[in-house]
Amino acid sequence: MQRTSEYLVHSVSREDRADGSILLKSKHTLGPVVDKTGVWLHAWASDAPDRTFIAERSGAGWRKESYAATLEKVRAIASSLLARGMGSETPILIMSGNGVDHGLLSLAAQYIGVPTAPVAEQYALIHGAHGRLRHAIELVRPKMAYVVDADQYREALELDALQGVEIVASRKGGNSQVTAFDELLKGDASVNLKAAYEQVGPDSVAKILMTSGSTSAPKGVITTQRMMCVNQTMLADALPFLRTRPPRVVDWLPWNHVFGGSHNFNMMLANGGSFYIDDGKPVAGLFERTLENLSMVTGTLSFNVPVGYGMLLGALQRDGDLRRRFFEELDLIFYAGASLPQDIWSGFEQMALDVKGEIPLMTSSWGLTETAPATMMQSEPIDRSGVVGVPMNGVTLKLIPDEDMRCEMRIKGPNVMPGYFNEPGKTASVFDEEGFFITGDAMRFIDPQDVNKGMKFDGRISEDFKLLTGTWVRAAQLRMDLLTCLSPLASDLVITGADRIEIGVMVFPDVAELKREGFDLSDDSGAYRCKLLQGEIHRRLAERARELSGSSTRVGRAIVLSEPASMPEGEMTAKGNLNFRKILTRRQNLLERLYDDADPAIVKI
Template identity: 40%
Template sequence: MADQARGPALWQPEVEMHTGPDGTFYVRQKAPLDSYPARMNERLLHWAETEPSRVWMAQRGDDGEWQRVTYSEAAAKVQSLAQAFIDLRLSADRPLLILSGNSISHALVALAAQHVGVPSAAIAPAYSLVSSDYGKLRDIRDQLEPGLLFVEEAAPFAPAITAVFDPSVPVLTTKGEIPGRETLSLGALAATRPTDAVAQAFDATGPDTVAKFLFTSGTTGSPKAVIQTQRMLCSNQEMIADCYAFVRDVPPVVVDWAPWNHTASGNKVFNLILYNGGTYYIDDGKPTPKAITATIRNLREISPTWYFNVPVGYQMLLDAMETDDQLRTTFFRHLSMMMYAGAGMSQPVWDRLTAVAEQMVPGGVLLAGGFGSTETGPFALMCTDRQDRAGNLGVPARGVELKLVPQGDKLEARVKSPSVTPGYWRNEKLTQEAFDEEGYYCFGDALRFAVPGQPDKGFFFDGRLAENFKLDTGTWVAVGPLRATFTDDMKGMASDVVIAGENRDRLAALVLPDWAALRALVGQRDLPDADLLAHPVVRRKAAQMLAEHMRKATGSSSRVTRFMFIEKPLEFDRGEVTDKGSINQRGVLRNRADLVEALYSDDPRVIEPALSEAQ
């Protein structure tokens, strides 16, 4: 049994709202945001001085053991690398491009660059390692014109680097070299002796200095370089520390796999540790059937105090916890909070997760969600009230004003705060389009009140406006909420769904199966995927779930009438899914148009409702 006796210290927000003459709602907390540093690396230097021996970051070495770096070691290496970057004449016009994934070396070079006012950009490794034409990598190159590339190991990235980047751009690496190109050793640069130029460059940075660029996933076109200033990073961390008040008293410990090229971990989790003097264990696993074993190994050894995962990741951990007592015990030993994001969490996963938390911790552990984007820091809304189901996104953080603009029967969400980006790098047109006439950033998403007229009760996601479509009757379909509802109604058989039916007379769906659940259902672990989806037990159960969903639906815009399991995995390179696992609804429908057509035919793979249940 875990040792928590009561819940963690959290904010107690007082929320106020006023309504404009056109029906627009403005929602914010009454209390202002407290002060915050001018630059994030002030926190690194602070912890290096006050807690020099505390572990800042750890990762598995080649021998499988944890390799740890303290705050004092990190600060020394950051300043040495910062001097080397000055010597290389890096700048905002010649930034650092990081092509490989999460690692201590990745973290050090990113912090070293921003220490002296040089932006870095972490790029999804799949753009180099999975892509066949390097199209998105070329788009990124053209936007940033990097002065230095960093990769953990040279060999895997050599083909992409050779194909995409000018031979004059050097490569920094910990291992190997690329023929015909200047290759710099990270070890050698980390031994550079800092001069006064480092301190002078650090002092010259401030709130408006560009700390980094984060690229949107590019599922709807070329990736966009979202400017991340020091003001954004620092103000956002003060908002987070206000909300997760317990991190001020006990330095947070995280075990995290999510990629740093996304804002969720690249900004929020990475800087959560730095801001509050915590320890970051880099999880070398992922929420996939093969890679989850590494995550389980790590969580059997390290007890996080705050934990983040996508819903399918929690689902896989729950499967393991059912038979692994050590995993359950270690995971919950010091845990104060669990957060999910990246996709809607189905009710079966929510119920299983809260149930095991209550078994392990008196009173359970807060399971929460929030709302934000790459352009907002990301932290903008957060729900810390205990809920009985997923979906409540909470209330605005201190310093954030939420604007809800009527759009037909929807409320479009917009925000203004010091943690909102000033725009997109070298793209004035896109920047202007992202903000309204009052300077609010426009998400393109709709929210609805959890309780009408009561903003303190939080908000629910009400669909991405660009994803919604009409049936041939002219009836609008709110895709986001329907995806969440139908995933729930599949009772654990689906990990996510894609809704089809634009300009048709009825709705259908493509369903991403929960393979482990389906194999458990039929009791045959080694059955090939195609045979599993065609198994009579699976089809019969799925037909029953569909019939029950149809029975509860209130109209044609909320009723899926038939569906098909997707056998082949979604493809990152075709823009169907991000490397974090978020699904691009329109990308799947576009790329798998043949499956959509099959949904509306007599294809034997289509599952229709069990008639006795549907009537």
């Protein structure tokens, strides 16, 4: 089975320490690292001035900016920011999603050391989510805020928290108080742009990235030039083909998240690649736009979440021409966010073989907003999903194993954040006495006798709990198992049972999928259909329980939730992840009902 891509062979050292902890490091040497993102921009504007750097849909085609044009516009915007007195203490809040102007503004700010703080566009567009937006504004205290369309974002722009903040919009509409983005493009020759650029270095703050807020209020992760630049060296060391030919992506992953906005965006910039912004998404009603974009341009790299690959696989199976074009130059299929189902993995492998007789590197990695993000990667080809690999060059992992060899993960390296923005107490709490960042994530070795086989993610330490019997429940892994068991009936679920006698599960039904399966809960016979749904959940969980011997994974009861998770109430993050603690607190009455055997809504196994 051939693979088209070059890769870095795993070579990891292991140190077993007297205190029981384990240190892992790559034996490979970290490659050269530039001081700031502006170095990449200048280099490619010189070496490949006419190559497309960034593009977005415009009418029937694309608005494209070459490397030379990007540098020219970045320098103009940067001089306009300087003329406004902006610097390291005057962040820019970016409230819109991915776009060319968003990218130009971000690079211009980085060029002169002005931090940007991109936030999820849902926070501004959804009235009920304005609390999250206010939190970000009050934390960051920006001097400028950017939106793509002033009319579309009008309600958010009228928030009291933005009073006194200059608003910039690509389309200002009828709002005379808004600065047109084109005004920034005019530049200002009175400032010393060269001096401002030269004072930017590895420790300069490039971004303040908000965490998802899945366990607490979102924190602002200080992201330095060093973090971003060293992370791209780590990635290119692990994926040598990035340096062989300029990469190209058609990518939708949001730039307010570290993966889309730092990992993918900077991967194109660092390696002279081309970033085509996909304005579709892997959801009903928007995925068709992704397919339209891919019919026009395909990438040499593919990044997506598992649900996106599931939708894409079906589309490629139906469209032979798109299938051929998708695979013809493809070097990499990269999944993140969750483990890729093995049937989807195998489907892409077989399709690649059928199209060109070779398989691109199929892989994943692991990291966090606080680690820039990439920290571990599976750079060697494998034939299965779920493996996140070994430490990347320059990183040291500290593993703290329990009696079952489940390892708490801690990290030290140049890609790790210096701290949380304006929160010294929280910063101090996440570094141990040796300076390792305490991630809260757990890992397991694929083969404890061979560290080069890599590791797999094994949930969040904080999500684990004990039953009254003293039995530990590994909630993250159990949740994934149950989602498989209840597919496609459940869109998501919450594991319960802390300080109780048995495990329970609160099920968020997948209403659209249920309707296709014959469980339409919205029609006149909804109550009857709900009973049928409860019966099917009972059947599946009971069948699963018969195959289990221990209480740590056996579910004893379930309840189906009629109200979906609420983003305005903080039950769901902008990524679509559940905030389990918030759900259990807000729905305390339902949690109590779940453990009431007399309640008719309870599915008792």
